[in-house]
Amino acid sequence: MIRLEKVNKYFNRHKANQIHVIDNTSLELPESGIVTLLGASGSGKTTLLNAIGGLDRVNSGSIFVDGQRITRRRSGKIDTIRNANIGYIFQTFNLMDDQTVFDNVAVALRMVGIRNREVIRKRVHYCLEAVGIYAQRNKNAGALSGGQRQRVAIARAIVKNPKIIIADEPTGNLDSSNTLDIMNLIKKLSGDRLVLLVTHEENIAEFYSDRIIRIRDGRVISDEKNERKSTLDYQLENRIYLKDMPVQDHLNSRGLSVDVYADRPVQSAIKLAVRGGNLFIDTGGQFSVIDETSDMELIDDHYSAIDQSVFESSAFDYSACLPENFRARYRSVYTPLNCIGKGFASIRKFRTLKKLLLIGFVIAAIFAFYAVSHIVGILDVQRGDFMKTDEHYVTVANPGKSAALAKKAAATKGAAYVIPGASTVTFTVPMDDYYQTASLNGQLQGSMVSQEFLDKDRLYAGEMPEKSHQIVVDKMVLKSFFAQKTGSAIGLTKYRQFLGRRVTLPGLKAYTVVGISDCGSPSIFVRKSQFTDILAAASSEAAQENYDGDLRSGGDLSETGTDESGTQVRNYDLAKGSLKIKSGHKPEKNYEVIVNSSHSEEDKMKIGKTITPKMNGRKLTVVGYYTSAKEGEDAYYVTKNTVALDNIHRQKKLSVYSEDPETLVENLAAKGLTGTVNFNREREAYVKSVHDALKTSLIMSGVILLISLIEIYLMLRSSFLSRIREVGTLRAIGLKKRDIYRKFAGEIIAITVITATAGIGVMYYMMYHLVSFSAYYKSLYTVSPVTAGITFLLILVFNLLAGLLPVAMVMRKTPAQILARSDI
Known part of the structure; x- marks a missing residue:
């Protein structure tokens, strides 16, 4: 049944304090009876027993159990052999105190492949009755006395019908009465099974043993068949x-x-x-x-004296209540699915203090979500974060404010049209829906695009514009408007509410929003013929001389469309229906101007005189006087081309629209013009502007995340190390390493689901409202289900790594080494 060939084992090998704890030992043990390893403390008998039972490794030699070698093999194979053949009884019982007596015994059956609940129930009850502990089957093992606990350990050892029972000083922690009871039980079990017993009590060995092997300093000094005494002189203390x-x-x-x-x-x-x-x-x-x-x-x-009648009166039926032709084969107790369910069950059994420690996991999850949302928010650059102009625009430098250069750019292959300066414009949104908000205005800022490039398929709501003062606004523009929260004063918070709403520019007829597009650009689609007047009107409110493509930086105009007194210069075509020429003629050429007839008597305003306002760097020449039906009308009126030339003169850059901006840049370069794609430039400018903030934020978030993860690691490690005894017990009775990993992985997953979900949920709620309140925070934090999922997965992966790392460190030890220490 068991054979040892020249087995050697050392402690502290090749060191000054080396101990030869198993010294060239060869043995062959029978298939039944009690074989006792007898010797003083420290003689090496327990070490030899552990080696035979597969609980510890040897340095050399071979050990065979039921014809199978268990030395120099993978631990998984050793576990399979010993789990099918060997039952263990330990001096310190090695029970799981927080589980019932029934569960402590049943686990051994499940490990040998029995899953039928009724078979498990009957077999466990039979074994508990056999050892006299059936009445305590529903009690936790931790509530039993020493003698009762050892009876449970014996039931666990015999329940799976092993061929070999290993008993390491099973009476070492018992009083004299329980010692005899346990030894009588063990003797009864040895009728047709091999019981390998370790003890240092010679009278016990000589009364119960069939064979005694004496050990001293790691060597077998005698191996004799025991001529059993007929009586045992063993006075009970009680x-x-x-x-x-x-x-x-x-x-x-x-x-x-x-x-x-x-x-x-x-x-x-x-x-x-x-x-x-x-x-x-x-x-x-x-x-x-x-x-x-x-x-x-x-x-x-x-x-x-006690005679042999105390153990010869009855025998134990090893096959009772087991399936017919049952053969023990290892089967995992923890499957990938049930390990999670058992993990939740384990958490429910946590003591109050340990449950309170879970709050630390919740706090760590809160900080982890904050850090991840911040990192993702900064690294995840969205189009809306940086786009200020339509993605089809190319900016061309025009430092000389040259109209000829503008014509040259417009004539380049791939150029649809040219806009002086930036294509951006800010419309005023009157909030006069209610009396209380009559004086409230909002701002709608976007990039002008010709309506001819609006595809009907890109409409989100509304209709295509048909009349001159109808426009279509993109969702990205409205999204920026909503972020300002101005519209909430009148309940203007949804895209479709903009349909039919008026927007205005100074001196121009109001525009009506008839459609909302979804082009992914901050575009406002207007008629190309109105660009000149819109740019002129916009310049009376916003300076753009030094515009660099980033509206946040602003800029000042060197000149404006007003004179020193603030009088506006306008396109005559816009007002000719309300004006009447009193004398002279309407403006027909560039730089010709008509003024209100109230100035006809002023010498500086005489027809043919040049006046102070300049357009395109040139003074205007008075060619006529007008009267107007509008009271207080005092604007200067010039030709549309004069306004267009002035628009060019007031800008050092041009915006060129193209359906293929990259190719246009190449074509411009071929003509000696420098162009940059607005989309690329604006993105680079945004990334550069947040670079310093990005570095600081990433460091801060990284530190927060690291602290959170370290806290999680320390808590998981502490929790595991407090359960070393449990791990050692499970390994000792035959549970494989993979099942230990699954057991703790299930608990870690359960802990993560409970704590991370709570922590992420709390922080998600808080940050969601924070970013909804402020567009600034929205650009810094990404609060979304995806971010929550990333955080959960990050915590789960780290928890598994951090939680299973100490498990892996311990799994490197043999079962005997794990049981021997509690401070690994």
């Missing part, structure tokens, strides 16, 4: 044999009979009092009083 007491006396007075027994002559005054059914004893402090509630037993007889 029994007093009255007839063997040297002092005996009897007192009888008035119906009260008292028998006195003592181990020596006694001289003492003892008072007895009986009242109300109670006996009161006063020894004057000379003796301790022990009553019948103690475990002491008074036997009215002489002591007699």
